[in-house]
Amino acid sequence: MHGETQPLGIALAAVVGAGHVTAALDIGERYRVDVTRKYASRPAFLVRPATTDEVAAVVRVASAHRTPVTVVGGQTGTVGSAVPSDGGIALSLERMNRITEIDLLSMTMTVEAGCLLQIAQEAAEDKGALLPLDLGARGSAMIGGVIGTNAGGNRVLRWGMMRDMVFGLEAVLADGTVISSMTKMLKDNAGYNWKHLLIGSEGTLGIVTRAVLRLRPLPSTRQTALVAAPNFGKCIEVLRRLEITLSGRLSSFELMWEDFYERMTEAQLPVRPRPLPLGYPIYALIEAMGGDVEGDDAQFERALNTLLEESAIQDAVIARSERERQALWAVREDLQLGIAPMRPFRSYDVSMGVSDMPAFVDTARKNVSVAYPNAQMIFYGHAGDGNLHALVTIGAPMDADVEMRLDTSIFDAVRGVNGSISAEHGIGISRAPFLSWTRSKRELELMQALKQVFDPQHILNPGKLMDACGGLPK
Numbered sequence: 001m002h003g004e005t006q007p008l009g010i011a012l013a014a015v016v017g018a019g020h021v022t023a024a025l026d027i028g029e030r031y032r033v034d035v036t037r038k039y040a041s042r043p044a045f046l047v048r049p050a051t052t053d054e055v056a057a058v059v060r061v062a063s064a065h066r067t068p069v070t071v072v073g074g075q076t077g078t079v080g081s082a083v084p085s086d087g088g089i090a091l092s093l094e095r096m097n098r099i100t101e102i103d104l105l106s107m108t109m110t111v112e113a114g115c116l117l118q119i120a121q122e123a124a125e126d127k128g129a130l131l132p133l134d135l136g137a138r139g140s141a142m143i144g145g146v147i148g149t150n151a152g153g154n155r156v157l158r159w160g161m162m163r164d165m166v167f168g169l170e171a172v173l174a175d176g177t178v179i180s181s182m183t184k185m186l187k188d189n190a191g192y193n194w195k196h197l198l199i200g201s202e203g204t205l206g207i208v209t210r211a212v213l214r215l216r217p218l219p220s221t222r223q224t225a226l227v228a229a230p231n232f233g234k235c236i237e238v239l240r241r242l243e244i245t246l247s248g249r250l251s252s253f254e255l256m257w258e259d260f261y262e263r264m265t266e267a268q269l270p271v272r273p274r275p276l277p278l279g280y281p282i283y284a285l286i287e288a289m290g291g292d293v294e295g296d297d298a299q300f301e302r303a304l305n306t307l308l309e310e311s312a313i314q315d316a317v318i319a320r321s322e323r324e325r326q327a328l329w330a331v332r333e334d335l336q337l338g339i340a341p342m343r344p345f346r347s348y349d350v351s352m353g354v355s356d357m358p359a360f361v362d363t364a365r366k367n368v369s370v371a372y373p374n375a376q377m378i379f380y381g382h383a384g385d386g387n388l389h390a391l392v393t394i395g396a397p398m399d400a401d402v403e404m405r406l407d408t409s410i411f412d413a414v415r416g417v418n419g420s421i422s423a424e425h426g427i428g429i430s431r432a433p434f435l436s437w438t439r440s441k442r443e444l445e446l447m448q449a450l451k452q453v454f455d456p457q458h459i460l461n462p463g464k465l466m467d468a469c470g471g472l473p474k
């Protein structure tokens, strides 16, 4: 601890104990640098509280010192939402990682914000329950982070986004007060529902410390297939058909355009065979879950056979073992090998009406190739949710101007279909200049007014979302 930060460090140590305060130069990278390595920072202190009361006391200290506080979790959000401010406090809730109750009658899990998503999933499963939120970053994302970003992932189609799984919430507000509604209720219409303001607010309105999450009965069967379709329209037809013919059991429908499929399976050839040949315009990874051990596999196979006979799909492979299931999912999720040659790239997670997706892809491709004729793009995403991911590379280093030009090309196409610049990853730092492309002036003014009520000193995760919004009305 040095110079003017010393009183702050002493005050923080008085709250959590000196052993849980780390000063600037000693703070490890995983608290300062996000997964894209684009956002690094130099926080003055890393603080690791053990209880909600300690979080509240830390925030009171931050407020007294007018010092920014950012919760640092898995750092896998990709838009810089959880990168601390230079000179600010990096607040890690990793010591608050307990699951304190699993209630199998109410079907709820009470959990602290620092618990990893995967640990929470496994704890539910051990008790015969399902915590349905699932995403590639399950091993790094913390519960507080997936609440803070209202995470989505690959089962939204059936069970919704994080917002739909939060029954109760506890949070620390910017003045260090604790606000709590740790209830087990789905239905609660007693006035304004503040928890929904905090969910998805990226730590700018309050710090989530605990939650009561909704669980579902654990399905006992699971069917996974990769199919190929002649075009996007047929794919959506297949999606809608399966929603009915699988009697509500369809839980994932992940689309991969041919270029994505080719690139990923090619890169993965040393570790796993390509499950379906190249040459089809579009591929979908399909998963269903259910409870009829005798009938579900047969129902799934029958449904796919019918689609094949009708040429709605051109090819299909069904996983016959857990290993095969994992190999199919790896095509969609094990992206590191495939995207490595695309570095540096810019990634997007945009959203729109499902019917607008083909027009968006066409316009985005056109806009990008007009700006950068040699650019390469791959598209994939959560089709049932109207949520597309795109990765774009120009095959050369990208400076801020190039990034801005690419963002403009993509978000212009988003605006053309009245879509959203972020479906699930949030705004953070990287999307902030474009928030006004997706939100009207009135909406931004309301958001700004809410921020003023919740955090008048702007100490909660400043520089993200609203604060960095280029089009923010004065």
Ligand code: LAC
Pocket: 135, 136, 153, 349, 389, 424
């Ligand atoms: C996914 C992450 C990038 O869907 O949202 O793979």
Ligand code: ZN
Pocket: 153, 349, 382, 389, 424
């Ligand atoms: Zn996604």
